[in-house]
Amino acid sequence: MSLENQRPTIEELEDKARVLRRHIIEMTTEAGSGHPTSSLSATEVVTAIYFGGFLNYNSAEPDWAERDRFIMSKGHAVPALYAAMAEAGYFPVEDLSTLRKLGSPLEGHPNVRRLAGIEASTGSLGQGLSIGLGQALGCRIDGHDSRVFVVMGDGEMGEGQVWEAIATAHKYQVGSLTAIVDQNGYQQTGATSDVLDLTPFAPKIESFGWHVQTINGNNMSEVVAALETAVGITDRPTAIVAETQKGFGILPVLEEAGDMNFHGQALSAEVAEKALAHLG
């Protein structure tokens, strides 16, 4: 299947990102909890991977062995993934309203045993890249050229295991692995630069032998171009440092609400209404 030929226009992808953002806000406000702003920062990346022709998947056959893999290592941003999966046909869009409710497979963090199409159970930060590396190695043994995309948070980069995985991916020259660092600048208690500043990420990751690009991760053209470059590289692992804004898409609404981090809380019905109106 030639995915490149099906690539939508940037404008079409931006429209899709807007749809995903509406889902993220609606489902988390309905749930009354969750991490909408952490999901919104990663929305362009998730949208481009799922709908920009970069991820080879079949939602009717989620376990298809030769599929590409997507791992949301920053598991708290799973609303962005659920929104994409619903739009991709893994389950009905109406099910998004069951997020975090008893009996729903749309758990607060991704759970492979509950929802087909989830590739890794995450939520304890720092493990997704290692799991993705294992999947890339497994696909290589089987002779599949499946690509594995792993989205991590910039706060998550504080986990030492991430750097173990970065070193090991270089050792095995895993050219099918692409890591995206959603550098939204905030973590639970405040600015990542205050908590544990690991920036700049690019030279650090590069020094492990990876190919690294740094882009504006909320600019769809830049995200698509970076993914095009990444999937074209097959002799070494690739990383995209996506400089983003937490809550991108509804920033004026968050500013008015007086909290630019808004970590780990749903928008009130009133703020959500404003956010949806702002998105248009």
Place this chain on the structure above:
Amino acid sequence: MAIGDKSGLSPGGATRDAFGKALETLGERFPEVVVVDGDVGNSTRTEAFAKAFPDRAFNVGIAEANMVSIAGGLASCGKTPVVASFAAFLLCNAYDQIRMSVTFPAQNVKLVGSHSGISIGEDGPSQMGIEDVALACSLPGMTVIVPCDEISTAKATEEILQREGPVYLRLGRPAVPRIYEDDSEFVIGRANQLRDGDDLTIIANGLMVAVALDAAAELSEQGISARVLDMHTVKPIDEPAVAAAARETQAIVVAEEHSANGGLGSAVAIAVSRTTPVPIAYVNTGDCYAESGDPDGLLEKYGLTSGRIVEAARSVKAN
């Protein structure tokens, strides 16, 4: 006197050696098996497999967390990863990775911890896995196996490769007496009765099985008839065998090379209290860390001897 002498056992090799040989031999028959090593393959004996099947072996360096999560990823692609390290480093260092990358997603990963217990000797307490069985048993869906000799280890290795789901296989460093014959039966979750008796039952696993047989021989000289069960599978424990022992012998001694809490003793106590409450005595390393020293001296000092089992047996019968 060496372990096994009193009960007339012949000497054998180390369980880690038997595992390494079995894994290499089984590699051809189980093409989905891959090895993930944290740079201790020459200690855990996965080295032989890695030499025979270099494309199916990954030495990821001294990084246990990464090692375990990589195995989880490989398993999600249909592989059967065997992850081997020292018991202490595997279970203690990578506990959350085992939780999140193996047991929570129910991945088919086989964890193998060598150098368990205090019998590793001179390297000292930092290298001694004495909490590993408790940690492994605490994880939902984990099967936990502690074989006692080379033959049962080889059989256990074959069995776990055919069993779907997470498994922890615990191995030791020193040579241990031979308990089984080549045609002996090994079924995961089913205890093996090695000696029958009416007065009490000694339930043991790992190195302590041979010690228990020695104790049973001593007790016999004192007119006490002891049943001996090899409880190689701690989880799921063979509850019918435990219940039958409690009902038929009315007293139990549990012997294991592990700390006092959360290991075989705890598993037996739960099974006994659920079925047929009878007095139980415990022989283990207690609630402490050991020290460096020669293995035999350590087993003596920290109470893992047939004499201690005999004492425990007499005390539990007196109750």
